[in-house]
Amino acid sequence: MTPVHTLVAKELRCFFVSPIVYVVGAVFLGIFGLLSYWAVVEASNQALRMMQMTDTFAQININDLVFRKVFYNLNLVLMLVLPLLTMRLFAEERKLRTFELLLTSPIGINEIVTAKFLSVVIIYCILLTLTALVPMVLSAYVSFDWHPVFTGYLALLLQGAFMLAIGLVASALTENQIIAAFLSFGVILLLWLLGAFGSTLGDTPIGHVFSYISFIEHYDRLVRGLVHVKDLIYYLSGMALMWFAAHQVVDAHRWN
Amino acid sequence: MIEVQHVTKQYGPITAIQDISFSVKEGEIVAFLGPNGAGKTTTMRLLTGYMPPTEGTLRIAGYDCFESPIQVKQRIGYLPESPPLYLELTVHEYLTFVGRLKGLSSELLTQRKCRVLEQTGLVDVQHRVIGHLSRGYRQRVGIAQAILHDPPVLILDEPTVGLDPNQIIEIRDLIKSLAGTHTIILSTHILSEATALCQRVIIIHQGRIAAIDTPEQLSARLRHSQKLSLTVKQSLPDMEPQLRAIPGVQEVCAAPSSNTFIVEASLDSDIQEDLTQFVVKHGLGLLELKSQSLSLEDVFIRLTHNTPSNKTDKS
Numbered sequence: 001m002t003p004v005h006t007l008v009a010k011e012l013r014c015f016f017v018s019p020i021v022y023v024v025g026a027v028f029l030g031i032f033g034l035l036s037y038w039a040v041v042e043a044s045n046q047a048l049r050m051m052q053m054t055d056t057f058a059q060i061n062i063n064d065l066v067f068r069k070v071f072y073n074l075n076l077v078l079m080l081v082l083p084l085l086t087m088r089l090f091a092e093e094r095k096l097r098t099f100e101l102l103l104t105s106p107i108g109i110n111e112i113v114t115a116k117f118l119s120v121v122i123i124y125c126i127l128l129t130l131t132a133l134v135p136m137v138l139s140a141y142v143s144f145d146w147h148p149v150f151t152g153y154l155a156l157l158l159q160g161a162f163m164l165a166i167g168l169v170a171s172a173l174t175e176n177q178i179i180a181a182f183l184s185f186g187v188i189l190l191l192w193l194l195g196a197f198g199s200t201l202g203d204t205p206i207g208h209v210f211s212y213i214s215f216i217e218h219y220d221r222l223v224r225g226l227v228h229v230k231d232l233i234y235y236l237s238g239m240a241l242m243w244f245a246a247h248q249v250v251d252a253h254r255w256n
Numbered sequence: 257m258i259e260v261q262h263v264t265k266q267y268g269p270i271t272a273i274q275d276i277s278f279s280v281k282e283g284e285i286v287a288f289l290g291p292n293g294a295g296k297t298t299t300m301r302l303l304t305g306y307m308p309p310t311e312g313t314l315r316i317a318g319y320d321c322f323e324s325p326i327q328v329k330q331r332i333g334y335l336p337e338s339p340p341l342y343l344e345l346t347v348h349e350y351l352t353f354v355g356r357l358k359g360l361s362s363e364l365l366t367q368r369k370c371r372v373l374e375q376t377g378l379v380d381v382q383h384r385v386i387g388h389l390s391r392g393y394r395q396r397v398g399i400a401q402a403i404l405h406d407p408p409v410l411i412l413d414e415p416t417v418g419l420d421p422n423q424i425i426e427i428r429d430l431i432k433s434l435a436g437t438h439t440i441i442l443s444t445h446i447l448s449e450a451t452a453l454c455q456r457v458i459i460i461h462q463g464r465i466a467a468i469d470t471p472e473q474l475s476a477r478l479r480h481s482q483k484l485s486l487t488v489k490q491s492l493p494d495m496e497p498q499l500r501a502i503p504g505v506q507e508v509c510a511a512p513s514s515n516t517f518i519v520e521a522s523l524d525s526d527i528q529e530d531l532t533q534f535v536v537k538h539g540l541g542l543l544e545l546k547s548q549s550l551s552l553e554d555v556f557i558r559l560t561h562n563t564p565s566n567k568t569d570k571s
């Protein structure tokens with residue numbers, strides 16, 4: 001077992017004995033289910049109305065009416081629940097002084113940071129996999145285009161992982177878990193608002209910069225089924241930047 | 257084995273330790289003795305490569321503690337001031353995690369775990385969650401963690417703090433059993449612990465080394481005076497000079513409100529008798545006369561202020 005394996009295994013073990021994962025999981029899956037349910041009900045109402053009006057069998061677009069809507073709204077839910085997953089990562093190690101054990105073991109800081117990040121991404125992936133039940137059940141009743149569903153999941157994965165990376169840094173900055181959670185929530189919210197601000201500025205250089213820094217337009221494109229390299233680069237470089245920042249924060253902490 | 261040269265560590269404006277140099281030979285047990293805030297933990301953290309010194313160099317087995325951290329960390333077992341425990345894991349899970357972190361192979365890990373659980377008396381609680389264990393057991397898990405990968409160098413920061421007397425004896429026995437095959441540095445603020453366990457004692461006071469000596473010589477240096485506390489019903493106006501005039505008395509100091517005086521005297525004088533006679537002669541009414549043990553503070557004052565001539569002692 002490499003050190004990263006060992007650390008990830010321990011991290012997951014600690015996650016699954018703490019209630020936070022179950023609470024976050026239940027809230028996330030519950031909201032996903034509710035959002036999907038509402039979207040489906042609304043879509044079928046719309047279909048019913050169209051059938052009454054035109055007296056023919058109406059073909060409604062499940063992709064637009066259900067999945068896109070759910071994916072958009074889910075972004076907001078992620079912003080609220082993912083900081084709860086990351087808040088304990090470093091904060092707790094610092095509080096319990098177990099950080100001293102990690103930093104005096106023959107492993108590098110990069111391995112510690114990587115393992116912490118991977119462990120929350122794994123938990124998040126488990127949650128995402130569980131939500132796949134909804135499209136699978138739906139596909140038994142209606143036909144829809146799987147392509148935007150897949151890219152939507154890619155968007156969720158990248159978006160979530162980016163938020164988790166932000167939370168990783170926040171957790172390294174403090175030994176108070178509540179502060180860590182609020183900090184990551186604040187940064188994510190700021191990134192969101194930056195995008196909204198950018199779009200009001202419209203076609204100006206500043207507007208473009210703000211829109212690029214914010215995740216909104218990158219997320220939108222992926223959810224609409226468009227996979228652009230620049231959006232992938234945005235998410236991957238964002239995560240790399242956060243990884244590097246977390247590394248620096250942990251390292252700087254030792255220098256006092 | 258351990259080589260520390262002119263090490264200074266500053267936390268921002270605070271100088272925690274200043275110009276500390278010492279070395280420890282292979283197989284030696286050395287104690288850091290000093291009151292809280294002396295800089296013991298800081299020195300140990302520097303040795304473990306947890307943080308870099310502001311100035312100076314530290315070496316373990318020839319490797320620089322900050323430039324070759326991996327080589328150094330493979331060779332040390334470290335018990336921090338508060339044991340670094342994951343409260344939600346069982347003792348067994350925790351030790352498995354630590355062993356893997358230290359790079360032990362599976363077979364070796366299984367073997368070492370059995371041995372260490374036995375050595376630290378944790379066999380019965382190995383499947384209990386650490387968060388449910390008592391303080392003494394947690395400390396033992398901390399020690400088990402430090403010795404798990406059988407490192408040649410052990411750095412133990414206050415290993416017996418917060419334990420009850422029986423547990424202290426057990427832990428000291430454990431440390432003694434590791435002696436010889438391991439190079440051990442432990443810190444303590446208890447004088448008797450340092451002298452009971454170690455071949456050499458490094459006394460740190462306010463970030464500086466006050467003395468490095470064997471326990472025997474240390475006690476010899478401390479043993480030329482005794483301290484008594486004298487309480488009388490009523491005192492004379494010039495009590496202090498009068499007491500000082502008694503042969504053998506070195507220092508008198510009066511407690512502010514009560515009629516209590518702390519008298520320091522040379523060991524060879526019959527000071528108890530002389531003091532009693534003095535009190536009786538003046539009809540002061542003796543309430544109490546007892547000898548006080550030297551506090552760690554006294555030890556430092558003595559070691560830092562004693563002139564070298566004091567070293568010549570008949571013991």
Ligand SMILES: Nc1ncnc2c1ncn2[C@@H]1O[C@H](COP(=O)(O)OP(=O)(O)O)[C@@H](O)[C@H]1O
Pocket residue numbers: 256267270271272273290291292293294295296297298299
């Ligand atoms: N992280 C820190 N930041 C600032 N000052 C510190 C820190 N750790 C220790 N100190 C200061 O350094 C001095 C030495 O502390 P320490 O090494 O913990 O002493 P000891 O272990 O002997 O009690 C103390 O004055 C303490 O206040």
Ligand SMILES: [Mg+2]
Pocket residue numbers: 293296297298337413
């Ligand atoms: Mg200390």
